[in-house]
Amino acid sequence: MAVTQAPTRELTPEPRGRLLVWLTTTDHKKIGILYLVNSFSFFTVGGIFALLMRTELARPGQQLIGAHAYNELFTIHGTLMIFLVIFPILAGLGNYFVPLQIGALDMAFPRINALSFWLLPVGGLTILSGFLAKGGAAACGWTCYAPLNEQLGTGVDLWLAGLILVGTASILGAINFIVTILRMRAPGMTMMRLPVFVWGILATSLLVILATPVFTAGLIMLFADRRLGTSFFDPAHGGVALLWQNVFWFFGHPEVYMLILGAWGVVTEILSVFSGRPIFSYRGVVLSFLMITALSFTVWAHHMFATGAVELPFFSITTELISIPTGVLFFVWLGTLWKGKLRFEVPMLFALGFIALFLIGGIDGVWAASPAMDFAIHDTYWVVAHLHYVLFGGTLFGIMAGMYYWFPKMSGRMLSRKLGQWHFWLQFIGFNVTFFPMHILGLRGMPRRIADYAPDRGWSFLNLVSTIGAFLIAISLLIFFANVLTTLRKPRSAPADPWRANTLEWATSSPPPPHNFDALPAIHSGRPVYDARVAEAGPTDRGSR
Amino acid sequence: MGSSPLPVTRTRIARLAAASALLLLTGCAKEGISPQGQEVHRLFVIIMILAAPVFLGVEAVLIWCIVRYRKRDDDPAPQTVGGSRSLVVFFAIPAVIIAVLFPFGEATLMNIERRETPQVQIKVEGFQWEWTFLYLNEGLFVAGKTLVRPAVMVLPVDEPVQIQLVSRDVIHSFFVPDLLFKRDAIPGRTTTFTFTPTKLGTFHGQCAEFCGLWHSRMTFDVKVVAPLDYQAWIKQQRKKAQGITCEPQGTTLSLIAHNISWNQFCLAVPANTPFTVDITNQDVGIQHNFSIYDSFFEKKKYFTSPRITGPDSETLNANPLPPGHYYFQCDVHGPAMSGAFIVK
Numbered sequence: 001m002a003v004t005q006a007p008t009r010e011l012t013p014e015p016r017g018r019l020l021v022w023l024t025t026t027d028h029k030k031i032g033i034l035y036l037v038n039s040f041s042f043f044t045v046g047g048i049f050a051l052l053m054r055t056e057l058a059r060p061g062q063q064l065i066g067a068h069a070y071n072e073l074f075t076i077h078g079t080l081m082i083f084l085v086i087f088p089i090l091a092g093l094g095n096y097f098v099p100l101q102i103g104a105l106d107m108a109f110p111r112i113n114a115l116s117f118w119l120l121p122v123g124g125l126t127i128l129s130g131f132l133a134k135g136g137a138a139a140c141g142w143t144c145y146a147p148l149n150e151q152l153g154t155g156v157d158l159w160l161a162g163l164i165l166v167g168t169a170s171i172l173g174a175i176n177f178i179v180t181i182l183r184m185r186a187p188g189m190t191m192m193r194l195p196v197f198v199w200g201i202l203a204t205s206l207l208v209i210l211a212t213p214v215f216t217a218g219l220i221m222l223f224a225d226r227r228l229g230t231s232f233f234d235p236a237h238g239g240v241a242l243l244w245q246n247v248f249w250f251f252g253h254p255e256v257y258m259l260i261l262g263a264w265g266v267v268t269e270i271l272s273v274f275s276g277r278p279i280f281s282y283r284g285v286v287l288s289f290l291m292i293t294a295l296s297f298t299v300w301a302h303h304m305f306a307t308g309a310v311e312l313p314f315f316s317i318t319t320e321l322i323s324i325p326t327g328v329l330f331f332v333w334l335g336t337l338w339k340g341k342l343r344f345e346v347p348m349l350f351a352l353g354f355i356a357l358f359l360i361g362g363i364d365g366v367w368a369a370s371p372a373m374d375f376a377i378h379d380t381y382w383v384v385a386h387l388h389y390v391l392f393g394g395t396l397f398g399i400m401a402g403m404y405y406w407f408p409k410m411s412g413r414m415l416s417r418k419l420g421q422w423h424f425w426l427q428f429i430g431f432n433v434t435f436f437p438m439h440i441l442g443l444r445g446m447p448r449r450i451a452d453y454a455p456d457r458g459w460s461f462l463n464l465v466s467t468i469g470a471f472l473i474a475i476s477l478l479i480f481f482a483n484v485l486t487t488l489r490k491p492r493s494a495p496a497d498p499w500r501a502n503t504l505e506w507a508t509s510s511p512p513p514p515h516n517f518d519a520l521p522a523i524h525s526g527r528p529v530y531d532a533r534v535a536e537a538g539p540t541d542r543g544s545r
Numbered sequence: 546m547g548s549s550p551l552p553v554t555r556t557r558i559a560r561l562a563a564a565s566a567l568l569l570l571t572g573c574a575k576e577g578i579s580p581q582g583q584e585v586h587r588l589f590v591i592i593m594i595l596a597a598p599v600f601l602g603v604e605a606v607l608i609w610c611i612v613r614y615r616k617r618d619d620d621p622a623p624q625t626v627g628g629s630r631s632l633v634v635f636f637a638i639p640a641v642i643i644a645v646l647f648p649f650g651e652a653t654l655m656n657i658e659r660r661e662t663p664q665v666q667i668k669v670e671g672f673q674w675e676w677t678f679l680y681l682n683e684g685l686f687v688a689g690k691t692l693v694r695p696a697v698m699v700l701p702v703d704e705p706v707q708i709q710l711v712s713r714d715v716i717h718s719f720f721v722p723d724l725l726f727k728r729d730a731i732p733g734r735t736t737t738f739t740f741t742p743t744k745l746g747t748f749h750g751q752c753a754e755f756c757g758l759w760h761s762r763m764t765f766d767v768k769v770v771a772p773l774d775y776q777a778w779i780k781q782q783r784k785k786a787q788g789i790t791c792e793p794q795g796t797t798l799s800l801i802a803h804n805i806s807w808n809q810f811c812l813a814v815p816a817n818t819p820f821t822v823d824i825t826n827q828d829v830g831i832q833h834n835f836s837i838y839d840s841f842f843e844k845k846k847y848f849t850s851p852r853i854t855g856p857d858s859e860t861l862n863a864n865p866l867p868p869g870h871y872y873f874q875c876d877v878h879g880p881a882m883s884g885a886f887i888v889k
Contacts, residue, residue: 067758141755147732148715148757235733241716242731275614276622284632306718306753307729308736313651320643327639328632334606335631339623341616352611359603363596370650372657373588376575376725379718379753440573445722447753450761457749 026110027514028095031117033410035092038121039085040481045128046080047477049073051470054434058467060455070451071139072155076127078142079159082259083166084124086391089399090262091173094201096410098177100505100512101195103186103520108179116172123165130155141449143252146233146244150225160223167216174208177201186504188523195503195526196285200265203289207254207261207296215251218244242309249300257296259391261289263398264329267351270401271333273501274348275340280332282526288325288332295322305374312371319369326362330355345499346420350401353428357393361386364439379449382442388435400427400480405499407484412492412510419483423476430472437462437469502527575723578744578769581657582725588653595646657726661739663707665700670879671710671717671730671752673831674759675805677881679841681709685782686841688881691805695764696881698750700742701775710736713879720753721767727753742769789885796820802833802855802875806882813887816868826855833875833882835861840872841880852877 025031053073056064065073095113099106107113130137135153138144149156181194181202194202222244224230231237233244264285272279279285298318301310333355342348364386367373377383400423408414446459453459497506506529508517521532574590577583627635668679675689676696689696700706710719712730720727728736752763770778791811796818801808805828814820826833836849848863866888874883 067761071755071758071760139757145716145754148755151715151757241733276616278624278626281627281632281635284627284635287632306727307731308738309731309734312654316650317647320647323643324636324639327642328635330603331631331635331638332627334603334610335627337607337610337614340610340614341618341620341622342611342614343616344611352607355607356604359600363600366596366646367589367592370588370592370646370653372585372650372653373592375657375727376582376585376589376722378727379720380722443574445575445720445749445751447720447751449755450751452761454764 024114026106026114028099028107028110028113029410029512029514029516031113032092032094032096034117035088035095035120038117038124039089039092042080042084042124043089046077046085047474049077049080051474053077054467054470056451057453057463059464060453060457060460062452065451067451068136068139071449072131072137074449075138075141075144075159076130079127079138079163080124081391082142082255083163084120084127086259086395086399087170088120090201090204090259090395091170093266093399093402093406094177094197094204094262095173097406097505098180098198098201099184100409100508100516101198101503102181102184102189103504103517103523104180104184105516107176108184109176112172113176116169116176119165119169119172123162123169125162126165127159127162130158133158143245143248144222145248146222146239146241147235149222149244150234157223157226160219160226164216164219164223167212167219170208171212171216174205174212177205178209181205186520186523188528189504192282192286193523193526195265196268196279196282197262197265197503199286199289200261200263203293204258204261206293207258210297211251211254211258214247215255218247218251221247242304242307245304245307246300249303250297252303253300254296256390257292260395260398261292263354263395263402264289266402266405267354267398268329268333268336269503270347270351270405271336273405273499274343274345274351275337276343276500277336277338277340278527280335280338281328284328284332288328291325292322295325302369302374305371306378316369316371320366323362323366323369330359330362345404346415346417346424347401347405347499349421349424350397350404353424354394354397354401357389357397357428357431360436361389361391361394364389377442379447380442381438381446381448384448385435385438385442388431388438392435393431397427400424403480406505407487408494408498409505409510409512411488412494413487413490414494414498415483415487419479423479423483426472426476426479430469430474430476433469434466434473435469437466441466497529497533500533502530504528507532575725577725578723578746578748579740579742581740582723584653584656585725588649591649592646595642599642658738661705661741663739664704665706666709667698667706668709668711669698669719669730670713670881671719671756671763672713672878672881673715673757674752674763675881676719676752676763676765677879679880680779683779683783684840684842685779685786686880687782688879688883689765690881691759692762693804693806695766697766697768699768699770699775699778701772702745702769703741703743704772705739705741707737707739710738713877715756716754717752717756717763718754719750721748721750723748723767729754742767745769745771791885791887793887793889797823799823799825800835801825801827802882803827805831805878807875807884810884811887812873812884813889814866816888817865819865820863822850822861822863823858824850824853824861825858826853828855831855832877834877836874836876837863837866837886838872838874841874841883847871849876 133154137155138159140148221232225232225234231239233239235241268279268285301315302319304310404415404420441459441462444458494510496509507521521528525531576586666681668681670677675691677686677688678696678698679686687696710728710730712732717730718727724740728738748767750765750767789811791813793813793815798812824835832852832854834850834852837847839845850861853859868888871886873886
């Protein structure tokens, strides 16, 4: 059996020194941790950028940073948070937990796995190196619309090069995930017994291999426009400016689902564990994930309603249709909580916070889905509120739920519950104080991406409130980092299954051995660890599904 | 350890927050200064009426679960799951909401896109980073000056206005919050829409599509006035344009472009004599050129120079022109950088 051979692989590298082990590892667990360390580092950078912007906007008039610097900051903030923070955190959790949850030894292609990780810090630093270039970093928004993107300096070339690397990394990673999930499952782990998080990663990977190559091609076309004399996107030389938007959003909207499907998986699993109930409708979750994956390719032009150049009713109805599978998820989440025995551990707090906030992000999207209404709120702070309620209130709360849930498995140590509660409440309150007022700012006509505003517009007070909220979020995140760093100094004491969980990663020690499992439990349902626990307790009741 | 009083406090806070959020959102929305804008505001309220029960319902069930189903003993929770029937209901409920919502949105869209016979036709040019409004029937234009003063669009109340929207460089967006409307100005395209302002007053507008360095300063105003005041304003603008005149001072002209405007509004040369133009572009990284036309309608072009990227200067030789009243501009920025060109 492979289990007996695997440890030798880890015994040899030990004398080579710890740094070299991390640099050369092909172990999916170590790579998963590298992903997380890398992403939270870029998160800190992107977060500081956000604080600088919020500080500048606290009062009308220019105080802290000039217009050019502001434009660079919001561009790089968006780019980092989307491409180097949220997506890679989910990919990192996927790296660590997909093989464990399906009972595999490692990812299907361990070396490609290492490659797709190492492209990320290189790509991220390439983007950031724009700040050192003549003319500064890319200052065109994370969407970098044509033909403005043809006009700006070297920062845009570095932005393009970095994103091409990051895009290549995610395509490689997606292929790896798909093969791993389809080919490496343990005996008994059928597709309809896969943990929902694995389904989330599978759906994400399908989106990546279908959409990201289109984007990467677009990036290369833009690079050719800028440096090789083509003119795909430049109307001054016969190109079509809107072509960029079509290419960008054909990828960019599925991207939104790449950024949240994994988090939905995390939250669904955590709700089930901490309410002591099976997922209310596992089939409903899988069906919703797949429907959203398919529908997400039909909605891209809802980002372009205000161009007056797209078919409005078609893209409006497809966009509104997505709220049907998303609505199903809410019913499943509430059905899972219903009549449960809820334990308010920190992962559960974040999962419940996720439902409360993502709901708002889902609903305020409905206004924007109606073209007539979108003409009023498009490109205003309403959209900034909406996207942060989805990606921060939604995904980042889901990611934090996952971090608290899986930290003991990854490190063998339990994060402090007290600090975790402080983190949650400060982040929950700070988030709403920051982003809820942006809805009203949007309705009052404040456009996004403006470095400054006049005092007579009636936007000053709410901007100040929003800035105060941003600092509350910053404090909450400092508590999180302090919690992680102090916990890592403590001795390893976490049991294999501290949460009374359901899925296979809890059947092995915390942290797992290099070969993952000394022995796999029998898999007769989607909740093998639950089944084993019930069987041990006595023959009273049986597993579900 | 496990039981803290937090969830109960949370109930009250969340209920209060929900109620005040709804009030705030409906209260803060702009109601519109045109029938089109008022239609959109109505749609906003309709969606609010559909969305509020969803929001309140889900948050209420969530809070109920948190309060009611807290773990109090060691009995196992029921292991029941939903069957196909509940799944059908789950799909049906949002489907019904969408089926109600979508037609409202489409009806509003049709209403606001209905074309009316325009009394005023304005070509709106966006450029980095200001606006020019060309009154096509009246033969005059108003321009803003980047970072100095916004362009002002004067409109008569209760008359349908047609906007023909273009861009001279990158994508901009013509956005007047009080109209509850915006439309992108896209290079290489002309986009047309109409609206009817029905409220007197001055309303702020601003570019809504990020367009580079001074995007945040690309503002303009819409001033809606009584019909008589509008006529008076037109007359005054015409007079102002015709009043610009100057005398030839030799055959060498010198012109400086600084902060996206010329240092002169009127140039003059002797008739039927070749002349030279010295152009100095002081705007770092920004292109300018110099062209002579019959008028800002650009029906006939008499002279044009290549684009000069600042800081740089160039001397241009031009062919003789017959006597007359001409017009010069920088083609990159249009009438916002223009003046009278007189040949005597």
